[in-house]
Amino acid sequence: MKEVLYFLDCYLREFKATVEKVTDDKYVVLDRTAFYPESGGQPNDTGKLVREEDGAEFEVVYVGKFNGDISHEIVPTGEKVASSLKAGDRVKGIIDWDRRYRHMRMHTATHVMANVIEREAGAQITGNQLGLDQSRVDFSLETFDRDKFAEYEKIANKVIAENHPVNLYLVSRKEAEEKLSRLTTLAKGFSEDISEVRLVEIEGITIEACGGTHLKNTGEIKGLKIEKLQNKGKSNRRMYFTLLD
Numbered sequence: 001m002k003e004v005l006y007f008l009d010c011y012l013r014e015f016k017a018t019v020e021k022v023t024d025d026k027y028v029v030l031d032r033t034a035f036y037p038e039s040g041g042q043p044n045d046t047g048k049l050v051r052e053e054d055g056a057e058f059e060v061v062y063v064g065k066f067n068g069d070i071s072h073e074i075v076p077t078g079e080k081v082a083s084s085l086k087a088g089d090r091v092k093g094i095i096d097w098d099r100r101y102r103h104m105r106m107h108t109a110t111h112v113m114a115n116v117i118e119r120e121a122g123a124q125i126t127g128n129q130l131g132l133d134q135s136r137v138d139f140s141l142e143t144f145d146r147d148k149f150a151e152y153e154k155i156a157n158k159v160i161a162e163n164h165p166v167n168l169y170l171v172s173r174k175e176a177e178e179k180l181s182r183l184t185t186l187a188k189g190f191s192e193d194i195s196e197v198r199l200v201e202i203e204g205i206t207i208e209a210c211g212g213t214h215l216k217n218t219g220e221i222k223g224l225k226i227e228k229l230q231n232k233g234k235s236n237r238r239m240y241f242t243l244l245d
């Protein structure tokens, strides 16, 4: 695995690659990929791989990250599949765009929402889980004033409507630490083995280290709605939100 294509271009829906390794006839590692592996609370992409030589199609049903490699779990589809993929095969990868784009909207919305409750309420984000229909943000907050969340929702929607550009950078660990120390961030310490860091900047709002898939502009989120607030004991809180279309 040499190239993670979604690091700098989250809008890439199709790409060409070479198979590097296949395990058990169904776990495929490519030399480059635009498929997002399940991680950081964001579900994996799905889609298909088409072998250039004979047009054989393989559905990508799961993508995960194992030992630093992004692995695509495939299932042969259609009649053209005479043999499974093998190392050296040239393939075209096609991402299920509706699913991915929905996750990009949810993911970017999570950045906006998290930033608002950090800034306005002084909350600390402790986790998140994205879904196609609704997403969840977990945070730590001593005094939980539910009435204030209608106001936070309004502020988040204002940020969305202001059409802030979202920029992606791939920088050295050193550069990242310098950049992040000057600005607000959610970033936790980077583990020692990481040499390059992907930074995500919502212009004028936040810059963070994040490996997920993002929109180019907050306007593409369209809007969000807080659906549910839960008290999870002590200072642990949970919020569910949906997207407006």
Ligand SMILES: [Zn+2]
Residues within 6 Å of the ligand: 107, 111, 200, 210, 211, 212, 213, 214
């Ligand atoms: Zn992100």
